[in-house]
Amino acid sequence: MAIKYLRSVPAGARAPIYRQIRRDFGALVEPFLLHAPAPALLAGAWMVAREIELVGRVPRAIKEAVAVTVSRINQCPYCVDAHAVMLHATGAHAAAAHVRGSGDGALADPAMRAAIAWAAATRSPSVPELRSPPFGASEAPEMIGTAVFYHYINRMVSVLLGPSPLPSTPARLSGLTARMAGWWFALAARRPKAPGAALAFLPAADLPPDIAWASPAPIIAA
Numbered sequence: 762m763a764i765k766y767l768r769s770v771p772a773g774a775r776a777p778i779y780r781q782i783r784r785d786f787g788a789l790v791e792p793f794l795l796h797a798p799a800p801a802l803l804a805g806a807w808m809v810a811r812e813i814e815l816v817g818r819v820p821r822a823i824k825e826a827v828a829v830t831v832s833r834i835n836q837c838p839y840c841v842d843a844h845a846v847m848l849h850a851t852g853a854h855a856a857a858a859h860v861r862g863s864g865d866g867a868l869a870d871p872a873m874r875a876a877i878a879w880a881a882a883t884r885s886p887s888v889p890e891l892r893s894p895p896f897g898a899s900e901a902p903e904m905i906g907t908a909v910f911y912h913y914i915n916r917m918v919s920v921l922l923g924p925s926p927l928p929s930t931p932a933r934l935s936g937l938t939a940r941m942a943g944w945w946f947a948l949a950a951r952r953p954k955a956p957g958a959a960l961a962f963l964p965a966a967d968l969p970p971d972i973a974w975a976s977p978a979p980i981i982a983a
Contacts, residue, residue: 765921770797778962782807785815785958787850787949790843792914795921804962806914811959812980813906818899821950822853823876824907829860830880831908837915842925842939849943850950857939876904883908902978956980 832840848857875895
């Protein structure tokens with residue numbers, strides 16, 4: 762998959778962060794690579810993705826469902842496909858089929874349904890789901906952080922990448938392709954990860970007031 766408008770960066774120039782992305786995410790995927798021409802931006806994007814989405818107390822499948830749902834309301838098909846793959850990688854196969862529109866009926870998991878409904882409301886400030894979110898204060902940094910991050914990433918991807926990370930296949934095979942890709946990432950998804958390991962890539966900074974929702978989680982705040 763080519764990244765549009767930007768020059769590639771030699772792997773050696775970003776070797777330490779690239780190694781961590783490969784180990785903890787499973788591959789050096791284009792949404793990270795498109796940030797590589799600006800080292801601090803690459804570090805910031807990876808730090809947020811890792812410390813909010815890949816580790817923490819909220820099950821990763823729930824956060825991947827938030828990522829997919831935000832991507833759907835932002836009309837970013839690349840990110841919808843990518844995070845349906847990640848849902849498969851976590852074992853949430855029914856949720857992956859549901860968010861890609863190929864599932865049967867409503868999801869059985871009430872926590873997954875509530876997370877999807879909340880994420881779908883994140884462009885509509887007046888709706889009840891935002892006033893009564895399906896998570897407590899201790900989970901808010903991960904849930905809000907995931908939504909905020911994908912509202913950003915969707916816009917970068919829509920400009921700089923193509924329509925999907927998956928190979929072109931007939932519609933009847935697209936779900937199987939996503940599930941097979943999920944097997945590739947499953948090992949990295951299951952691998953234990955120490956919180957805070959990405960924080961070394963940028964110096965410490967004060968938490969801005971408009972990100973005060975991150976304060977209950979010191980690592981995410983950092």
